[in-house]
Amino acid sequence: MVEAYSPLTKGTRLDHPVVQRVAQALGRTPAQVLVRWCLESDLVVLPKSTRPARIAENAAVFDFALGAHKTALDELEEGLVTGWDPRDQP
Numbered sequence: 001m002v003e004a005y006s007p008l009t010k011g012t013r014l015d016h017p018v019v020q021r022v023a024q025a026l027g028r029t030p031a032q033v034l035v036r037w038c039l040e041s042d043l044v045v046l047p048k049s050t051r052p053a054r055i056a057e058n059a060a061v062f063d064f065a066l067g068a069h070k071t072a073l074d075e076l077e078e079g080l081v082t083g084w085d086p087r088d089q090p
């Protein structure tokens with residue numbers, strides 16, 4: 001299994017216009033959209049939050065689907081690295 005590393009982009013892309021548009025269309029939050037994208041991409045996803053309300057929000061992703069929005073999110077790949085880059089030699 002592949003695990004999503006920083007599945008919420010450490011918060012740096014939650015305001016991305018496409019993520020925002022999908023969230024608005026589905027009546028969900030940007031974080032829920034990103035977690036759902038991971039699930040629908042067969043990735044293990046462990047979003048992190050220090051806030052109980054956000055932990056609950058991030059877990060409430062099993063009652064909706066991205067449907068046609070999945071493709072728009074797939075196309076957002078930009079090579080973003082938020083931490084350690086596995087392509088670098090240790």
Ligand SMILES: NC(=O)c1ccc[n+]([C@@H]2O[C@H](COP(=O)([O-])OP(=O)(O)OC[C@H]3O[C@@H](n4cnc5c(N)ncnc54)[C@H](OP(=O)(O)O)[C@@H]3O)[C@@H](O)[C@H]2O)c1
Nearest residue numbers: 005006007008009010011031046047048049050051054057
């Ligand atoms: N063992 C491994 O192989 C492995 C691999 C990758 C990552 N990890 C761990 O997995 C955890 C998650 O990764 P990460 O912290 O790098 O990145 P992340 O989950 O992408 O992002 C966490 C950030 O998003 C914010 N956030 C969480 N839920 C949110 C929401 N609903 N709305 C808005 N902001 C939200 C958090 O702030 P608040 O806390 O203020 O809510 C925090 O700043 C980390 O503990 C990381 O070390 C482990």
